[in-house]
Amino acid sequence: MDTLRYELVFSDATGAALDVVVVQRTGSTGSGGHPVYTDASGIIRAEISDRDEVRIIASGGHQEHAPGVSARPLPDGGPGDPGT
Numbered sequence: 001m002d003t004l005r006y007e008l009v010f011s012d013a014t015g016a017a018l019d020v021v022v023v024q025r026t027g028s029t030g031s032g033g034h035p036v037y038t039d040a041s042g043i044i045r046a047e048i049s050d051r052d053e054v055r056i057i058a059s060g061g062h063q064e065h066a067p068g069v070s071a072r073p074l075p076d077g078g079p080g081d082p083g084t
Contacts, residue, residue, distance in 0.1 A: 003073040006037055006048060011068040022074065030057060046071070 030047030
């Protein structure tokens with residue numbers, strides 16, 4: 001079964017977490033053929049593979065590559081899930 005929500009953890013070079021954003025699966029797939037996920041604002045977009053590999057997709061002209069991003073699957077139906 002496919003994961004509907006992830007936490008994206010943005011880390012610095014030391015591995016310390018700088019920010020955590022919850023993203024939800026969209027109906028789109030990325031260039032790698034994996035599902036695309038987005039945050040509530042639509043600014044953060046990421047293609048996440050079935051091995052939890054993350055590729056951030058630019059949603060604007062001035063975004064920079066985000067190194068050190070990892071994905072943590074969230075259980076479906078939890079707090080903050082728009083489907084509940």
